[in-house]
Amino acid sequence: MFSGAQLSLYPMSDDFVGIIIGSLSALDPYRDACRIETDDVSTLLVGPPDQLFPAMRDFHAAASQGGVHCVLSATVSRGCPGEPDDPICAGTDGIAADDVPLADRVSNALKAVREAPITGQPVAAQFSLYPLGADRHMGEIYACIDFLKGSGVFDRSKHFCTKLRGDAGSVFAAVGQAFLAFGGTAERHVALDLTVSANSPSAT
Amino acid sequence: MFSGAQLSLYPMSDDFVGIIIGSLSALDPYRDACRIETDDVSTLLVGPPDQLFPAMRDFHAAASQGGVHCVLSATVSRGCPGEPDDPICAGTDGIAADDVPLADRVSNALKAVREAPITGQPVAAQFSLYPLGADRHMGEIYACIDFLKGSGVFDRSKHFCTKLRGDAGSVFAAVGQAFLAFGGTAERHVALDLTVSANSPSAT
Structure with a gap:
């Protein structure tokens, strides 16, 4: 399997270069598990699916802690049939197996959100889940929305996406669970696009 | 049909609020055709699919013209079965019909990019196309990549997305054609996520 993300960090500040560079060390604990490459538009993170959201x-969080309005945007993918298998992505920890009943997937995902570390950084987020290559993709999406409504960080449904709000630890855990438990099994192609915003002056 | 985008604009500047507010008038020519609503994370644009990319x-372009590093990020969607039909989205101009052969779709899309207005603003962009509810979604994606390679703005294939570079007029036209001509007919559910970057200090 191949899994990873193209992510970009947008600090709304004249010092955006300094803030981005100063936050890169936050990725150091993941450098053994993930391959990381950067160009002028995004940073590629390739690694096990359960490592991407942490x-x-x-x-x-590192970029936002100084109070600057800071957005992370990411395209996350697993199981794309057009990508080569990569040993660094080995392991399907957290991806719900085919024979796990929906009710158990929901309760396991809720438990993972409850047990997520609290960061102290409030965020708003929105994301869309795309289970690909399946003719009943809306079923997975509706099940995921049901999970989110019980997650404690559900803000509201919007057109094309679901909006979350809460501590960054819980919010990233909830989006991670959506990706791992509701897109389909490890053989499926699942994509997700994500926007996370901190310190917005227009946040309510 | 329901079609639209959740879009966000990220000016990397202390004056991000002023730049965003100062650029809103660029949307005025589209206000008759589209419904526009804003919250703290994104702006919803609902309207005919061929109006979204212009x-x-x-x-x-309005936000970037002062030279500030400025990124637009968007989640674009048409035909989602979970969205209500909306009369403002009526019209399927530009969506390739079921009986148009692939070669004609490619040549029509190339013509649309050649005829797109030139803005004078160079950009880099990357995007992912998600034809949903179909069991042969990779076929549409590969056909779209073939079109992009001939479009004059193809930069390179990346993991999970395709990167473009060129004048904003041609780049937005190419992404618009990907959305209209390669995701499937007007009855299909197609999503696309898009990142467009101008004035990056790390652009090559």
Whole structure:
């Protein structure tokens, strides 16, 4: 399997270069598990699917802790049939197996959110889940929305996406669970696009 | 049908609020055709699918023209079965019909990019196309990549996305054609996520 993310960090500050560079060390704990490459538009993170959201959480939290309005945007993918298998992505920890009943997937995902570390950084987030190559993709999406409504960080449904609000630890855990437990099994192609915003002056 | 985008504009500047507010008038020509609503994370644009990319182009160009590093990020969707039909989205101009052969779709899309207005603003962009509810979604994606390689703005294939580079007029036209001509017919559910960057200090 191949899994990873193209992520970008947008500090709304004249010092955006300094803030981005100063936050890169937050990715150091993930460098053994993940391959990381950067160009002028995004940073590629390739690694086990359960490592992607904690890495993005820590990178965004490091950039946001000074109070600057800071957005992380990411395209996350697993199981794309057009990508080569990569040993660094080995392990499907957290991806719900085919024979796990929906009710158990929901309760396991809720438990993972409850047990997520609290960061102290409030965020708003929105994301869309794309289970690909399946003719009943809306079923997975509706099940995921049901999970989110009980997650404690559900803000509201919007057109094309679901909006969350809460501590960054809980929010990233909830989006991670959506990706791992509701897109389909490890053989499926699942994509997710994510926006996480901290310190917005227009946050309510 | 329901079509639209959740878009966000990220000026990397202490004056991000002023730049965003100062660029909103670029959307005025689209206000008759589209419904526009804003919250703290994104702006919803609902309207005919062929209006979405010109509107985003003009909004991003207005924010970028002062030279600030400015990114537009968007989740674009058409035909989602979970969204209500909306009369404002009526019209399927530009969506390739079921009986148009692939070669004709490619040549029509290339013609649309050649005829797109030139803005004078260079950009880098990357995007992912998600044809949903189909068991052969990779076929549409590969056909779209073939089109992009001939479009004059193809930069390179990246993991999970395709990167473009060129004048904003041509780049937004190419992404718009990917959305309209390669995701499937007007009855299909197609999503696309898009990142467009101008004035990056690390652009090559």
